[in-house]
Amino acid sequence: MQITQNSPTGVFRVTGQQPPAVRSATLRLLVIPFALYSAWLLEIFLLAGSMHTFERFDPPGIFLYTIITCIITGIVVPLLYIRNTFISGAVNMFQIGFRSLKRTFLACVLTFSIGYGAVILFNPFGTDRFAFLNAFILLLPSAIASVMICWVLMGTHVQAFVRSGGAIISISVGIMVTAMLYGMTTFAYFPAVLQQDVLLSSVLVGIIAAFFFFAVREVYATVLLTAVCSVFIMADRINPFYVQNAVPYVWIGAILAVSTLIGIHRYLSRNYMTLKIPVR
Numbered sequence: 001m002q003i004t005q006n007s008p009t010g011v012f013r014v015t016g017q018q019p020p021a022v023r024s025a026t027l028r029l030l031v032i033p034f035a036l037y038s039a040w041l042l043e044i045f046l047l048a049g050s051m052h053t054f055e056r057f058d059p060p061g062i063f064l065y066t067i068i069t070c071i072i073t074g075i076v077v078p079l080l081y082i083r084n085t086f087i088s089g090a091v092n093m094f095q096i097g098f099r100s101l102k103r104t105f106l107a108c109v110l111t112f113s114i115g116y117g118a119v120i121l122f123n124p125f126g127t128d129r130f131a132f133l134n135a136f137i138l139l140l141p142s143a144i145a146s147v148m149i150c151w152v153l154m155g156t157h158v159q160a161f162v163r164s165g166g167a168i169i170s171i172s173v174g175i176m177v178t179a180m181l182y183g184m185t186t187f188a189y190f191p192a193v194l195q196q197d198v199l200l201s202s203v204l205v206g207i208i209a210a211f212f213f214f215a216v217r218e219v220y221a222t223v224l225l226t227a228v229c230s231v232f233i234m235a236d237r238i239n240p241f242y243v244q245n246a247v248p249y250v251w252i253g254a255i256l257a258v259s260t261l262i263g264i265h266r267y268l269s270r271n272y273m274t275l276k277i278p279v280r
Contacts, residue, residue, distance in 0.1 A: 028085070029161040033153050036077060037181060040149050043069040044188035054138075054189065054234070057241040059249035066141045066253035071260050074145025078153040079264050086268075091156045097219035098265050107221035115228040124235035131243045135231045138242050138250050141257035143227035146185065148261075150178045150206070151213045151222065159214075175210040182206030190237055198233075205229040219261070 047065040048054060054062075085091045093099075099107075125131035155178045159170040183203035190198070208229065213222045235243075242250065 025161060029157040032081065033157045036073075036081065037149055037154055040069065040073045040077075040145070041185065041188050043073055044185060045191065049188050049191045054238055054242075057239045059247050062138070062242075062247075063249040063253050066257060070141035070145040070253075070257055074141075075148050075257065075260050075264065078148045079267070082153065085157065085160070091160055093268060094217055095156050095159070096152045097213060097217045097222065098268055099218055104218060104220050107216055107218040108224060111221040111224045115224060118228065118232075122232070124232055125243065132231060134243050134246060134250075135235060135238055136227055137254045138238065138247075139230045139234065140223070140227050140254045143223050143230055144257050144261055146182060147209070147213070147219060147222050147226055150182045151210065152219060154178055154181055155210065155213065171214050174214060175207060178210045179203050179206030182209065189234075201233045205233060219265075223261075 044065075047061070047069050051058070051061055053065055082091065082096060119129060119132055123129065123132055125135070155174045158177050159174045162170045162173050165173075180203065183199055183206050186198055186202040205226070209222055209226045212225055213219075216222070241247075
């Protein structure tokens, strides 16, 4: 909305046209990131959901899904767009969760310890921890892509858009929006399973992961948390052959996804730096 003055009469007029800065911010921080999220969601449906890739034993299909949906669209494409927001100053390294090696190590150790304790107490595969490991490796690329799209891309950009409302509002909006976006991925992965409890479980995981990400601001630890939670809510929908065997296609895909994430971290650390300027 704009308020303009008619000079001869001194009368003010209210028009519905948004200032160019508002339109530009809406496009950069909401429209384009959501379009990338939508494209990623469509790829999940086409390469995983409609093909029942996780429900039937299809190692080549899993590998193709990992390369296209998780690595290219889920990890690399967000990086290409985030570079622009770095230049504009909308987000920084701290906000997207790529931190120092020491902080990353400590956050991952703590997250791993909590996750391992949960596996010991509530393993959906009983006492078979090797089965949990195989399921974790299977879902790891999906977890990396989910964190990159839902929180690193959408979460930080939504926060930047509503930042003027204060930290509490921006974090609250970020949590609500990203939790719903993550929950919607369930329908893309398993379109035939349209059950309320499934959606609620996914949204709950999204809320937990969002709280964790915005509190800790650490990508790798959030990936660990998301992957562990994904195993718990998807254990009964994964084909048993993935769980009972160490499938080469699955492990190679997971290694490539993790390597891509580490490569992106190194690239950003070498080319972009966030400096804290002390206020006197």
